[in-house]
Amino acid sequence: MTATLMSLISILIGILGANITGLYFKKYSFGLTGNTIAGVFGSVFLxxxxxxxxxxxxxxIELNSINTTLFIINIIVSFLGGILAIFLIYMIKNKMNKT
Structure with a gap:
């Protein structure tokens, strides 16, 4: 596995986190496209x-072997990035609509 593939997996996990959050919390959902974009940016940023x-x-991927502990932490951070992006964008949207 290369570092590029690891990055793509992380982004996909962020997308999954954002779409699952939008599925369970309908109030915060921005639709499939909006949640996907939020998941990408949230995952990459975090x-x-x-x-x-x-x-x-x-x-x-150091020394051509996968460090599973770091990989699991990376997956968790990506998932949380997608979730946090949904809530953050929702708060920003509400602030902008109030003015």
């Missing part, structure tokens, strides 16, 4: 932020 701590794909 992974880039926490990747500096050693959870990035290049650290997961």
């Amino acid at each position: 992974n880039k932020s926490f990747g500096r701590l050693g959870f990035s794909p290049k650290y997961i």
Whole structure:
């Protein structure tokens, strides 16, 4: 597995987290397309932020072996990034509609 494939898996997990959040919390849903876009950006942003701590794909694939602990942490951060993006975008949307 390469670092690029790890990044794509992380983005897909972020999309999954955002769409599951939109499915269970209808109030926060932006539709399939909106949730997907939020999941991509939320996953990438949180992974880039926490990747500096050693959870990035290049650290997961070090010496041509997969560090499963770092991979699981990366997946959890991606999923949470998708979830947090939905709630953050909803709050921003409400703030903009009030003015």
